[in-house]
Amino acid sequence: MEFVERSRELDILRELYSGSATGRGRVALISGPGATGKTELLRAFADHVEATGALVLSAACSRAERLLPAAVMGQLFHSVPLPAETLGRIAAFIEPGDTTTEGTVDISAVRGMCAELLDIARDRPLVLLVDDVEFADETTLQTLLYLQRRLTAAQLLVVLTESPQPQPLNPEFRAELTRHACFCNIQLAPLSEAGVVELLSGWMDRDTAAALAPAYHRVSGGNPLLLHALGQDRRAAGSADGTEVVVGDQFRQAVLACLRRWDPVILETAHGLALLGDFATPALLGRLLDSKPARVQWVLDALATSGLLDAGRFRHPAAGAAVLHDLAPEALSEMHARAAELLHAEGAPASAIGGHLLAAGGLVEPWAITVLQESATHALADDRVDDAVESLKLAHEMCDDVPRRAALTALLADCQWRINPAAVSQHLQSQRDALRAGHLSERHAAALLRYQLWHGHREDAQETLRHLRAARQQWDATTAAELEGCTEWLRLHFPVAFAELDATPGVPSVTTPALTAARSDGPLGSATPSLTAVLTDGVTDDVIARAEQVLGSHLLVDVGLESALCALQTLVYADRMDRAVHWCDVLGAEAGARGATTWHAILSDVRSHIALRQGDLPLSERFAREALDAMSPHNWGVAIGSPLSNLLLAKIGMDKLDEAEAQLKHVMPDAMRDTWFWPLYLRARGHLHLAGGRSHAALADFETCGQLATQWGLDLPTLLPWRGDLAQVYLRSGRPDLARGMVTEQLSRPGAENARTRGISLRLLGSALDVKQRVNTLRQAANLLQEAGDRYQLFLALAALSSAHYGRGEFNTSRVVARSAMQLSKDIQAQALCRRLLPGGGDEADAPPEHEEMSRLSDAEQRVATLAALGHTNREIGKKLYITVSTVEQHLTRVYRKLNVRRRTELSLGLPMDATGAGLLAVAPSGAERSWPHWESAAVQAS
Secondary structure (H helix, E strand, O other): OOOOOOHHHHHHHHHHHHHHHOOEEEEOOOOOEEOOOHHHHHHHHHHHHHHHOOEEEEOOOOOHHHHOOOOOHHHHOOOOOHOOOOOOHHHHHHHOOOOOOOOOOOOHEEEEEHHHHHHHHHHHOOOEEEEHHHOHHHHHHHHHHHHOOOOOOOOOOOOOEEEEOOOOHHHHHHHOOOOOOEEEEOOOOOOOOHHHHHHHHHHHHHHHHHHHHHHHHHHHHOOHHHHHHHHHHHHOOOOOOOOOOOOOOOHHHHHHHHHHHHHHHHHHHHHHHHHHHOOOOOHHHHHHHHOHHHHHHHHHHHHHHOOOOOOOOOOOOOHHHHHHOOOOOHHHHHHHHHHHHHHHOOOOHHHHHOOOOOHHHOOOOHHHHHHHHHHHHHHHHHHOOOHHHHHHHHHHHHOHHHHHHHHOOOOOOOHHHOOOOOOHHHHHHHHHHHHHHOOOOHHHHHHHHHHHHOOOHHHHHHHHHHHHHOOHHOOOOOHHHHHHHHHHHHEEEEEEEEHHHOOOOOOOOOOOOOOHHHHOOOOOHHHHHHHHHHHOOOOOHHHHHHHHHHHHHHHHHHOOHHHHHHHHHHHHOOOOOHHHHHHHHHHHHHHHHHHOOHHHHHHHHHHHHHHOOOOOOOHHOOOHHHHHHOOHHHHHHHHHHHHHHHHHHHHHOOOHHHHHHHHOOOOOOHHHHOOOOHHHHHHHHHHHHHHOOOOHHHHHHHHHHHHHHHHHHOOOOOOOHHHHHHHHHHHHHOOOOHHHHHHHHHOOOOOOOOOOHHHHHHEEEEHHHHOOOOOHHHHHHHHHHHHOOOOOOOOOHHHHHHHHHHHOOOOOHHHHHHHHHHHHHOOOOOOOHHHHHHHHHOOOOOOOOOOOHHOOOOOOHHHHHHHHOOOOHHHHHHHOOOOOHHHHHHHHHHHHHHHHHHOOHHHHHHHOOHHHHHHHHHOOHHHHHHHHOOHHHHHHOOO
């Protein structure tokens, strides 16, 4: 170790040595807590006096050799080579015969050893160094005292070191030693912050040392041993040039080394201190360790003096962890049990006692179960779900009361659901039995319903449903609101399980308007009536406001996941995508922060679905993958069909057919066939079949989707546009009449007036019409899809529109529209599909160069010219641009003159392709402009 901040003490020793060398012998005692540099000071002093020609005899005392007579004196005499005759005489003193009684001191041996030392000191200065003298044997102590009384005229200096002990081993020795005039005491303390700077300067540059010194001093308390251990950890971590304190294994070992140098009671007290943490007081530690508070306080003061403690606590968590790890498992468990009892008697909070109960493996005490349950509640509030689960598991194991055990199981299942839904399946049977026995609350029964449906226990779920319906009249307002959101979301996604309930008089079907009337008077106004209204009756400000009220009034844990999902889906199917994204991100961030893996996975799935409806294929793929990665298929249960269907559709759109085919290897749970997740999956699989040229397989999947949607009363094109899917199969197989019939019927269904649904339907209808009739229908579809904000469906509509113009021989207009479709395909990574759909494979080689004349047109003239080139009448142009027909005519007159054209039909030849392509997007209705303000510039840049 470097010799730092000990110059004053070394100077004192040198001065004492100078005096003793002139015949004035002295005794010096260096006192200080463990590992503060006493031994290093002895070594430095020994080097100094040896260089002057003095003889140095040294010894280190040990607790293990305390009872060996003259053990330390033997070390002194054998620490350097001495004449054989001297050693011969000494041997008789340090190796007593069999007549010596244990524990007694041979006075003749003491006199003989002192005589030998004084005789040596006559020829040259003699220095005796004894480290840790508190552990010296009795013979050595008496020899040192005997020698001290005869130092007046001797060239002899005795230097001793000691560490404070809670119970001094040799109080008489110290009292006798310190009363003589030749005695000198030197006190050592940990290094100051300036000393730490000096020490660190040996490992790094001075500026870095000065910057890091406060942090190193804060961790080590200036204890040299701990500081050097931190240096070793720094080098081991490869952080020689880092700016942070590295606390590693060397530091932990150094902490234990410091404690083990002292009396065992100090290490024992450190164990208790680490165990009790912030609740450690001298009184409580005393009861824990069966020791006197005054003695405990002395130990705490000594530990503080050594630098290990600050304000009665370990300076760094690693120190406390190392101390606890030092205990044997059995002893640690017993100490935790004792700590739990003491803290409970002191009235400590449950969160402080629960950890000790867990570590102890529980206690056979009536209060222990209550404490563990309260501790779990606190853990959940702090988002420590794993800790809550462990507390409830232990409470459950300890509980013999059947109703209470059922409640604990319900709480445990709720916690496990957040992070590991598969683990809940082990509780389903016991929870069903508890429900039958009347030991479950309505909230827990609703949660049980969720678990049963999630894991495919349909018949058990129906029994739970009957229980909930029978108890409905007894619900208070809060319970009714919570269960309403949960039950109605489950009703939508598990229609088979609810079939019996829905068929009961007075309980309306999910698709009937009566549901809205029956549920709208609930305490909070459930989000599900809003969703039902959006799906069947259209969008109103009221239903949107009610959905946002649910999302904005509560935390996720308060409102319940199902209620939040209902509200989110209301916004999604109302095409309020910006608000849906906002709330989904808010809830997702909350789920992530709270460690709720299940919630996070489900919300990622919702986010994937939103991105799919926005036509953002890469984003949808990313969130679907995130949802599937967050939970294993086993944890997803029957709901795995949702993220998997989103992933399939996203990959199909991006032409990643091989990757999509690989997803079909997932084994779907049989119980999924009775849920809404099954037609979602079948629809995605059908589109994969269609993309792969397997029309018959696609037809079978889409027809099954239609049968299930109709059978379950969920035949709504906004939810599942299966007729449009069938129309695509018919178009592919050359049966446009059947395709038109399917789309026409789809347009007549409730909710089909939704912009996105109608836009998709018109795109398919346009593709099924005669080539001469397609353009107007496809143009309407493109406008609606742009308004809805679905870029993928808009791309498909533009591709179809380009083909329609091409089929009519309008090649320039076809290329104009194709350019917009190509730009969109790049944004959503659907270029491969684009090349197959567009005439000529989307080849841009024939695109005409940009005309210089275009720079002559103003922005307003460009917009009017673009719309005119695309076939819009003057009145239509005026409506789209919010200008009068007269203004349109004036703009066109100037355009004709500047571009040197004579009539409207020549505009498509006079305008460059990028201008007309941009125009189709630039003149969208005001709603689309608000949704996609970046599209105009993107279309211009793409050309």
